[in-house]
Amino acid sequence: MYRYTEHDRGFLKSRVAEFRDQTERWQAGEIDEDEYKQLRLRNGLYVQRHAPMLRVAIPYGQLSSDQMRALAHVARTWDKGYGHITTRQNIQYNWPEIPDVPDILDYLADVDMHAIQTSGNCIRNTTSDPLAGAAEDEVEDPRPWCELIRQWSTLHPEFNWLPRKFKIAVTGAESDRAAVQIHDIGLRLIKRGSESGFEVLVGGGLGRTPHIGSVIRDYLPGKHLLSYLSAILRVYNLEGRRDNLYKARIKILVATMGIDQFREKVEAEWQASSDTVSEVQASTIDALRAMFPPPPPVPGPALDASDLDARLESDPIFGQWYRVNTRGHRDTGRRIVYLPLKNDERPAGDLTDTMMDVIADLADRYALGELRTTHDQNLVFAHVARADLVALWRELRTLGLATPNLGHLTDMIVCPGLDFCSLANAGTLTLYDQVQARFDDIDYLHDIGEISVKVSGCMNACGHHHIGDIGILGVEKHGKEWYQLTLGGHAGNAASLGKRLGKALPQHEVIPAIDTVLNVYLSTRLHGESFAQTVRRVGVTPFQEVVYAVKVA
Amino acid sequence: MPLKLRDGKLVSHECTDQDDVLCLLQLQEQHPHSAQAVRLNPEDNALALQPWIRTLSRIDVTYPAYTDGRAHSQARLLRQRLGFAGEIRAVGDVRIDQISMMIRCGINAFECFDADTETGIASAQLCHLSALYNNRYQPEYPSVSTLLTDTVFQ
Numbered sequence: 067m068y069r070y071t072e073h074d075r076g077f078l079k080s081r082v083a084e085f086r087d088q089t090e091r092w093q094a095g096e097i098d099e100d101e102y103k104q105l106r107l108r109n110g111l112y113v114q115r116h117a118p119m120l121r122v123a124i125p126y127g128q129l130s131s132d133q134m135r136a137l138a139h140v141a142r143t144w145d146k147g148y149g150h151i152t153t154r155q156n157i158q159y160n161w162p163e164i165p166d167v168p169d170i171l172d173y174l175a176d177v178d179m180h181a182i183q184t185s186g187n188c189i190r191n192t193t194s195d196p197l198a199g200a201a202e203d204e205v206e207d208p209r210p211w212c213e214l215i216r217q218w219s220t221l222h223p224e225f226n227w228l229p230r231k232f233k234i235a236v237t238g239a240e241s242d243r244a245a246v247q248i249h250d251i252g253l254r255l256i257k258r259g260s261e262s263g264f265e266v267l268v269g270g271g272l273g274r275t276p277h278i279g280s281v282i283r284d285y286l287p288g289k290h291l292l293s294y295l296s297a298i299l300r301v302y303n304l305e306g307r308r309d310n311l312y313k314a315r316i317k318i319l320v321a322t323m324g325i326d327q328f329r330e331k332v333e334a335e336w337q338a339s340s341d342t343v344s345e346v347q348a349s350t351i352d353a354l355r356a357m358f359p360p361p362p363p364v365p366g367p368a369l370d371a372s373d374l375d376a377r378l379e380s381d382p383i384f385g386q387w388y389r390v391n392t393r394g395h396r397d398t399g400r401r402i403v404y405l406p407l408k409n410d411e412r413p414a415g416d417l418t419d420t421m422m423d424v425i426a427d428l429a430d431r432y433a434l435g436e437l438r439t440t441h442d443q444n445l446v447f448a449h450v451a452r453a454d455l456v457a458l459w460r461e462l463r464t465l466g467l468a469t470p471n472l473g474h475l476t477d478m479i480v481c482p483g484l485d486f487c488s489l490a491n492a493g494t495l496t497l498y499d500q501v502q503a504r505f506d507d508i509d510y511l512h513d514i515g516e517i518s519v520k521v522s523g524c525m526n527a528c529g530h531h532h533i534g535d536i537g538i539l540g541v542e543k544h545g546k547e548w549y550q551l552t553l554g555g556h557a558g559n560a561a562s563l564g565k566r567l568g569k570a571l572p573q574h575e576v577i578p579a580i581d582t583v584l585n586v587y588l589s590t591r592l593h594g595e596s597f598a599q600t601v602r603r604v605g606v607t608p609f610q611e612v613v614y615a616v617k618v619a
Numbered sequence: 620m621p622l623k624l625r626d627g628k629l630v631s632h633e634c635t636d637q638d639d640v641l642c643l644l645q646l647q648e649q650h651p652h653s654a655q656a657v658r659l660n661p662e663d664n665a666l667a668l669q670p671w672i673r674t675l676s677r678i679d680v681t682y683p684a685y686t687d688g689r690a691h692s693q694a695r696l697l698r699q700r701l702g703f704a705g706e707i708r709a710v711g712d713v714r715i716d717q718i719s720m721m722i723r724c725g726i727n728a729f730e731c732f733d734a735d736t737e738t739g740i741a742s743a744q745l746c747h748l749s750a751l752y753n754n755r756y757q758p759e760y761p762s763v764s765t766l767l768t769d770t771v772f773q
Contacts, residue, residue, distance in 0.1 A: 077750040084747040088716065097716075104686060105716060187686070217752040223723035223760050224695055227688025292756055303692045342699045344757050 067130055067436060068213045068357050070178040078175040081182065081221075085109045086168035093165070108188060108226070110181025111167055115488045120159045120167060121184040122174060126194035126212040126236070127155035127439040131426040134437060136177040138422035144170050149422070151407060151415040153479055153530055154233070155193050155439040156184055160486055182220055187228045187314075189219035189299070193235045195243045196440040199358055200402050200448040202394045206255045206262055208238035210354035211291065214346065218292050225299045229306035230314035232299070233271075240559075245441060247279045247561035248272055248533060250316045251298060253291075262288040262351075268298060268328070269320030272527035276563050277317040280325040282332060288351065290336075293343040297336035301328070361434055361449040364399035374452060386508070387459055390470035392450075401452050403433075405445040405467045406477055410502040413495050414480040415443030424465060432458045441530075442479055442518075444472070473516045475505050475584075479530055483523030483540065484547070490523030492540025492547035493573075497521055500577050514584055517597040520555070533557040535597045536580060537564040549576045553583070553609060554601040565606045568614050582613050621708060621730040622741055624722065629741050632728065640679060643667060658710070661689040665696040672701045680726065682711035691724045698725035699759065715743045719763045723754075 070078075085105070092102035103113075112119040122137070129137075137157055141149045144166050145159040152158055162170060171181060184191055192215045199207045215234060219225070225232075237244040238255035246252025252267035264286045270279025286294050302316045320328045378385040393402040405425065408414050417425070425445065429437045432454050433447035440446060445467075450458060462468035471477045478501060481487065483494030501519065505511060520534030524541075531537030537552035549571050552564030571579055586609050591600045601609075623632035640656040641649075643663045656677040659665055668678065678697060680690035690709065697703040708728035709721050718729065718740055731737045746763040754760050 073750050074752075077748060077752060080747060080749040087747070101685070101714060101716075214756065218756050220752040221720070221748070222753045223720040224691045225688070226720055227686055227691065296757070300692050300695075304689055308687060308689075338700060342759060344759060346756065350756065 067128060068125075068209075068354070074178070075175070078178070078180055079172075081109075081180070082168060082171045082175050085171060089165070089168055104186065106164075106167075107186035108183060109167070109171065110184040111162075111164070112185060113164075113488075114160065114486055115484075116486065117161050118164050118167070119486070120162045120170065120181060121152065122157050122159070122179060122181045123184050123191045124156050124179075124439050125216050126192055126198070126209055127196050127441075128198075128209065129437050129439065130177075131429040131435045131437070133177050133179055134422050134426035134429065136174060136179065138419040138426070140170055140173065141417075141419040141422065147420075148412075148416050148418045150413070150482065151417065151439050151443045151445070153441050153443060153481075153528060154191060155196070155441055156191055157439070158482075160482075185231070187230050187232075188226045189222060189228075189232045189234065192216055192219070193233070193244055193249075193441060195237050195239055196438040196446045197243060197393065197402055197448060198238060198438075199360065200395050200400070201239050201241075201243075202396050203240040204238050204396065205240065205257055206238045207355070207358055208236040208244075208253075208255055209358045210351055211238075211253070211255070211288070212236050213354050213357075214291070214351065215295070218295070222299075224296075225303060228299070228303055229308045230311070230316075232302075232316065234295075242557075242559050243440075245530075245533070245557045245561070246270075248276070248530075248557065249279065251295065252279050256285060258285065264288065264291065266294065269317040269325070270561075271315055271317040272530055272532050273315065274312055274525045274527075275318065276527070276532040277321060278561050278563065279317075280320060282325065282329050289345045289348070291346055293339065293345060294332075294336055296343060297332050297339065301331050301335055305331075361397060361400065364397070364451045364453070374455065377456060384456065384459055386470045386512070387468050388455065390474070390512070391468065391472045392455070395449065397449075399452055401450050401455060403447040403450045403455070403458065403462075404440075404472045405447065405462065406469055406472050407444050407467075408471060408477050408502070409466055409469050410499065410506065411466055413482075414478055414498055421465065421467075425467075428458065428461060442477065444477070470508060471511060473518070474511045475514055475517050475519060476502055476511060477518070479518070479520040479534070481521065481523050481528035483521075487523060487528075489526055490540065491525075491542035492523050492549065494521045494523045494529065494540060497538065497549070497573070497576060501580070504577050504581070514588070515596055518555075518557075519580075530557070531555070532563045533561060534564060535601070536583065538576065541570055543570065547573055549573065551576075551579060551583075551613075553606050554598065556598055567606055568610050579613050583609050586612050620734070620737065621728055622737055623706065623729075624727040629718075629729070629745065631737075631741065640677075646671060659690070659693055661687055661693075663693070665693040666700060668697070668703075669701055672703055675703070675705060677706040677708060677728075678703065679708045679710045679730075682709060682713055685712045685714045685717055690726075691721065694721070694725040713740070715740050718743070719745055719747065722763050723760050 091097045110121040145161045150158045234251045235244045235246045235249040236253040248270045254265040266283040267279035268282045391404045438446040480498045484490040517535045519536045520530045521538040522529035522531040533555040539550040551567040555564030556562045620631045622629040658679040709726045710730045713731045
């Protein structure tokens, strides 16, 4: 992990002191409500439907076990005993009191954590591959580059008042687990000989007008990363729309101008600043790389592979978990283990303080003291020794964290919806509970295979419904909650946006409609064909006909 | 009374110059040879000032709202690209908590909507943060404390 220096700690402490001072001046009436809002947003503090909400940054989803314990302490001390993992790999607390927030931030600063730029019209927390440094298909570990971007973007003097929020994602693997095509800037690490560089995408995003990002540069040598990002940001800062909140994201600027003209402007800006803008020194990125070393070799005698194989043979429940919830590690002595946070006990992505503490202890014992959050609102232990898998699985089972549903129907992405969010038009949590209850037969889930269900409570699309195999968007009509279904969205290497199934449905018809869609899939699929492949082959019409035929009859 | 960064402090700056401040369009249409002060609106292209950059002693950049960050980039372009060494004055909705970032972008004078804000700014601490991140990798955005000791823009 990135190791904080005295410089970093000094910065964080003074940032907390600055925010404490701003909060006190707001309480004294010296800063008006609107200005305080802007200042608190840049420190992660929203005011939601019931109470303030504090969003704490988890840079590129990477946490130490001590940081996890600190997050548990925050949940216990200043919240109602839980936190919520977001689709941007951060954690949200729904019940802090505003006057306590400087204390919370001060406490978090002691474990090198903060809430800087987790909201506001500025550069947000950089997200990345939750399997970074462990995945078999990795070209290069993206985390040193993410850390570079984090430091560069933190309180960037020029880009703190952008037309709208700005999100950057980085992947270093062949398979994109960071959804780089739906970010304002997406970066794909590429190797050319010994040189690291990036394919740069721009103008992706979900929300009201979803766009898939366009390639602005096939290859950018890594040393130019910050100057090139600066050029994109400068063009956007000067030319992005500020008259309409819904047309202010960079995706609209790129779409209006066209990617070719946008590229010309960025390249011209970049060329012209080349002699006055610093480049990334090789020593800088090397020093950052040294902070993310590969995991040490597994200690002790090598596990006899046949032991695990025998176990997999003899224990079908363990076997199922192993196949669904774990992934290959580049070190064959290790395995990557997912902890899905989706079950019928609590809302998607929620963790109690007790669970956070227990998970932190498990991370110490089984995963080299570190863990990751994913944009699917799950957790990952990236470096588990194969010899420990059975013991870890047993412990996860008792905690309800071994449900073999990763990437399956009940592993939904769900925004907080009407229950918490003041923007939402419709509830999402009830729908989530209904899906968990209706589809609790694990064999049926495995028969359906990999499928993503993503639910947003409004057009802002925090639940990423556009890129779900089944997307569900909550809308409000005549004071009632309705749900618009889409099919065929995808977030991986070739991202695509879902197509509308038909008219919005009232809440009680959503689960039956999902049921129908699944039945059509099961009767239509060719051998071995995934849900996404079937939808691509036959389109949405066959699904539409059946879902809406029932209604007409 | 506008404030100007001088010897590491923001000091009130007597308007003895009584500058005649033109807007960019006037500059472009009238081509005066001796223009000293010009005002950029947020939508103006700062680089259009190139032909006059040697004669200008003051350029105003405007903040219709403190949340509008275009003038930050304009100031950077004036300093970085055009090498402008004179006064860049932030005019409009200028707030205390934004001063340090403005300074780091190259702004060195401030003229607020109201005198109270200016008085507040003059007595405020300019540099809350003991250290910064982004100038580790982009020293072209120096910290305020560096600016105050080096008096870069004086």
